[in-house]
Amino acid sequence: MKKPENRFHKRTDEELMDFIKKLELQALETAEERLPLYLKVGMKDARLILDVGCGSGFVTRDIARLTKGTVIAIDGSISLLTFAHKILKEYTNVAFCMGDAQQLCFADSTFDLVTCNLLLMWADNPQTVVNEMTRVVKPKGKILASLEPDYGGKIHWPENKKVDPLFAGEAIRKKGGDPHIGRKLRKLFITAGLETVIGIGNNRIWSCEEDKQYYLHSRDFYIKILKDAGLTGKEIDQWEYEFLRSLDEGVQLNFFPQFYAIGTKQKS
Numbered sequence: 001m002k003k004p005e006n007r008f009h010k011r012t013d014e015e016l017m018d019f020i021k022k023l024e025l026q027a028l029e030t031a032e033e034r035l036p037l038y039l040k041v042g043m044k045d046a047r048l049i050l051d052v053g054c055g056s057g058f059v060t061r062d063i064a065r066l067t068k069g070t071v072i073a074i075d076g077s078i079s080l081l082t083f084a085h086k087i088l089k090e091y092t093n094v095a096f097c098m099g100d101a102q103q104l105c106f107a108d109s110t111f112d113l114v115t116c117n118l119l120l121m122w123a124d125n126p127q128t129v130v131n132e133m134t135r136v137v138k139p140k141g142k143i144l145a146s147l148e149p150d151y152g153g154k155i156h157w158p159e160n161k162k163v164d165p166l167f168a169g170e171a172i173r174k175k176g177g178d179p180h181i182g183r184k185l186r187k188l189f190i191t192a193g194l195e196t197v198i199g200i201g202n203n204r205i206w207s208c209e210e211d212k213q214y215y216l217h218s219r220d221f222y223i224k225i226l227k228d229a230g231l232t233g234k235e236i237d238q239w240e241y242e243f244l245r246s247l248d249e250g251v252q253l254n255f256f257p258q259f260y261a262i263g264t265k266q267k268s
């Protein structure tokens with residue numbers, strides 16, 4: 001078995017804090033998309049929930065607040081789990097566990113509900129993860145995969161022919177993610193034998209103020225992508241000037257679909 005932390009602990013302290021900041025903002029910005037899904041899968045009354053790939057725990061905190069049940073949060077990164085433990089220390093209904101989503105350390109048919117948020121895009125083998133989530137959920141129990149993007153559906157204006165393709169999936173692919181995971185959710189869930197419903201969670205277009213706030217929080221991440229792609233300092237400055245100007249003028253538009261899948265395990 002691969003040692004999870006060897007695969008996950010690749011960030012410096014500074015990169016880790018940046019990543020955590022990004023996850024926090026993302027959790028805040030997507031709460032309105034996730035909460036209706038949580039109600040749909042009966043999270044409130046689920047007695048035992050597994051949150052797979054919990055990361056720094058901001059999304060797990062939303063789950064812990066909503067449910068009357070107990071949440072087990074699992075991740076392969078000890079650094080992220082340590083952070084999650086801190087921010088959730090007052091939540092007596094959450095327990096943590098380090099482990100690999102591709103080899104879950106739980107018996108068959110244990111949980112009423114299994115969730116994951118923005119995990120499948122980053123999983124080495126998303127089919128194995130969905131199969132494992134299916135194995136550990138009880139018959140008639142539900143699996144929810146939320147916020148799985150598809151950069152192929154990205155719409156961005158004003159256009160920049162050099163930069164747009166980088167932010168339309170190339171950067172994700174270079175970092176080992178699958179930018180087209182959204183369109184594959186149905187196949188993943190059906191292959192695991194689940195009765196499956198697929199949808200798009202985000203039907204609201206963010207305002208330019210929200211897009212700008214997100215950009216400024218994640219600026220280092222964006223600039224690094226451009227540098228890694230070989231853009232010169234001058235080209236990056238020019239791009240950023242135009243990008244921020246269209247946000248300040250309130251005319252920029254950004255959208256990319258975030259898919260979700262809800263699966264129900266059949267009675268065996």
Ligand SMILES: C[S@@+](CC[C@H](N)C(=O)[O-])C[C@H]1O[C@@H](n2cnc3c(N)ncnc32)[C@H](O)[C@@H]1O
Binds near residue numbers: 055119123
């Ligand atoms: C983008 S983060 C999302 C974290 C959290 N779900 C959220 O939405 O804030 C993806 C997380 O999945 C974890 N992860 C990826 N592959 C994993 C695997 N095979 N086993 C366990 N955790 C995994 C990473 O360590 C990371 O914390």
